[in-house]
Amino acid sequence: MKKNDLVTVTIEDIGVNGEGIGKVDGYTLFIKDAVIGDVVEAKLMKAKKNYGYARLMRIMKPSEYRVEPKCVVARQCGGCQIQAMSYERQLEFKNQKVKNNLTRIGGIPEELIDQIMEPICGMEEPYRYRNKAQFPIGRDKNGKLVAGFYAGRTHQIIPCSDCVLGVEVNQKILDIILVYMEKYGIEPYDEEQHKGLVRHVLIRYGFTTDEIMVCLVVNGRKIPHAETLTKELGKISGMTSITMSVNMEKTNVIMGKEIVTLWGQSYITDYIGDVKYQISPLSFYQVNPVQTRNLYGTALEYAGLHGEETVWDVYCGIGTISLFLAQKAGWVYGVEIVPQAIEDAKRNAEINGIHNAEFYVGKAEEVLPEFYENYAKENPGRQARADVIVVDPPRKGCEKAVLETMARMKPRRIVYVSCDSATLARDVKWLRENGYELERGKAVDMFPMTGHVETVVLMSRVEK
Numbered sequence: 001m002k003k004n005d006l007v008t009v010t011i012e013d014i015g016v017n018g019e020g021i022g023k024v025d026g027y028t029l030f031i032k033d034a035v036i037g038d039v040v041e042a043k044l045m046k047a048k049k050n051y052g053y054a055r056l057m058r059i060m061k062p063s064e065y066r067v068e069p070k071c072v073v074a075r076q077c078g079g080c081q082i083q084a085m086s087y088e089r090q091l092e093f094k095n096q097k098v099k100n101n102l103t104r105i106g107g108i109p110e111e112l113i114d115q116i117m118e119p120i121c122g123m124e125e126p127y128r129y130r131n132k133a134q135f136p137i138g139r140d141k142n143g144k145l146v147a148g149f150y151a152g153r154t155h156q157i158i159p160c161s162d163c164v165l166g167v168e169v170n171q172k173i174l175d176i177i178l179v180y181m182e183k184y185g186i187e188p189y190d191e192e193q194h195k196g197l198v199r200h201v202l203i204r205y206g207f208t209t210d211e212i213m214v215c216l217v218v219n220g221r222k223i224p225h226a227e228t229l230t231k232e233l234g235k236i237s238g239m240t241s242i243t244m245s246v247n248m249e250k251t252n253v254i255m256g257k258e259i260v261t262l263w264g265q266s267y268i269t270d271y272i273g274d275v276k277y278q279i280s281p282l283s284f285y286q287v288n289p290v291q292t293r294n295l296y297g298t299a300l301e302y303a304g305l306h307g308e309e310t311v312w313d314v315y316c317g318i319g320t321i322s323l324f325l326a327q328k329a330g331w332v333y334g335v336e337i338v339p340q341a342i343e344d345a346k347r348n349a350e351i352n353g354i355h356n357a358e359f360y361v362g363k364a365e366e367v368l369p370e371f372y373e374n375y376a377k378e379n380p381g382r383q384a385r386a387d388v389i390v391v392d393p394p395r396k397g398c399e400k401a402v403l404e405t406m407a408r409m410k411p412r413r414i415v416y417v418s419c420d421s422a423t424l425a426r427d428v429k430w431l432r433e434n435g436y437e438l439e440r441g442k443a444v445d446m447f448p449m450t451g452h453v454e455t456v457v458l459m460s461r462v463e464k
């Protein structure tokens with residue numbers, strides 16, 4: 001097999017990112033946009049010794065799981081990977097991916113997995129779930145002003161102002177901004193030349209409050225005729241905050257640090273469950289609030305709190321889980337590396353009248369062991385204990401020092417929330433070898449149409 005070869009392949013499996021996998025004479029091909037069950041014609045783009053990457057050229061026989069994508073740019077856009085797969089099949093794929101990782105990497109017997117894993121939590125309406133969108137602004141080949149998304153792995157803008165994962169009002173907002181830019185001759189930012197003004201438009205929508213935030217990320221300190229623009233945008237029902245983010249750096253980072261309010265207030269408000277959040281342009285906030293409620297609701301259920309417990313929320317971000325837990329616990333400690341996130345967490349605790357949560361800024365792998373050692377020094381003969389520890393680490397999972405300290409603190413329960421079931425499986429394996437057993441687990445589909453899946457598991461202490 002060599003580059004540019006055209007082959008006919010039956011897609012027999014799904015790769016970790018949702019791509020189709022098939023074999024030709026024992027040679028494995030990974031084919032983006034091909035759906036399990038399809039028979040396709042594909043062109044080999046990159047040939048390795050035992051496997052290669054091919055481009056889907058023609059569908060010869062569509063799979064029973066193939067559906068028409070709702071979005072016309074689903075294939076070009078880097079945002080969605082599996083819109084052509086029926087939602088039911090997407091859920092099965094994600095559930096299986098989690099189970100496979102737990103058995104293969106975690107070494108957990110299949111019977112145990114089948115026994116404990118609850119059905120995957122999917123969405124009733126798997127579109128328009130995102131409360132946040134960041135649209136780059138630029139010009140297309142014909143020089144026309146466009147808003148859209150980057151194609152996979154490049155910075156070419158695929159025009160699209162109505163992403164089917166986002167809210168409908170995005171399009172209206174972008175139209176107003178593009179018309180205004182056209183009218184006043186305001187240039188979009190050109191990455192190569194490092195010239196032009198408007199780089200990105202960030203839009204956030206509070207699903208429970210209907211409040212809207214628009215933030216224009218600009219390569220400059222002033223937006224000409226800003227009042228005309230804000231007056232137009234201000235007419236949109238629910239508009240609450242219009243800001244500008246100054247980003248004059250030559251960088252891939254979207255947001256600039258300085259935020260200037262142009263109209264209304266500097267933040268919007270939203271709720272997850274009963275907890276209220278103030279969200280600024282720079283705040284981290286989960287993008288799928290419906291599934292966040294379900295994921296953290298499950299984490300809370302797994303924590304099994306009665307009101308007196310000491311609980312840790314490690315990798316706590318803006319404290320979403322901590323504040324959820326605090327409603328049912330005696331005391332909650334949160335640990336997070338990003339100082340601004342901790343500021344948000346503290347403010348969110350305050351506006352909700354939550355006084356039993358305390359937050360530490362720092363690396364979890366340093367804060368947790370230090371807390372443990374200091375406690376022993378200050379309380380001779382005693383050890384820092386926790387009743388429940390919740391972790392929600394980034395993709396790389398927990399550092400060894402975090403796992404080791406957790407095992408020393410001997411919580412009755414460890415609730416592990418994960419965005420990468422491969423590292424989850426690795427850490428579950430370690431915990432099973434160090435006094436814990438996997439007791440419950442559930443995958444939650446936070447990002448329909450993409451290859452990502454979140455998982456939450458409960459591990460209970462076996463030794464006393």
Ligand code: SAH
Binds near residue numbers: 286315319337341392
């Ligand atoms: N539960 C949080 C989100 C967790 S995402 C919420 O809902 O807001 C993982 C978090 O871990 C991020 O906020 C990231 O900033 C933080 N993080 C990454 N590495 C870390 C480390 N070594 N120590 C502590 N926090 C870390």
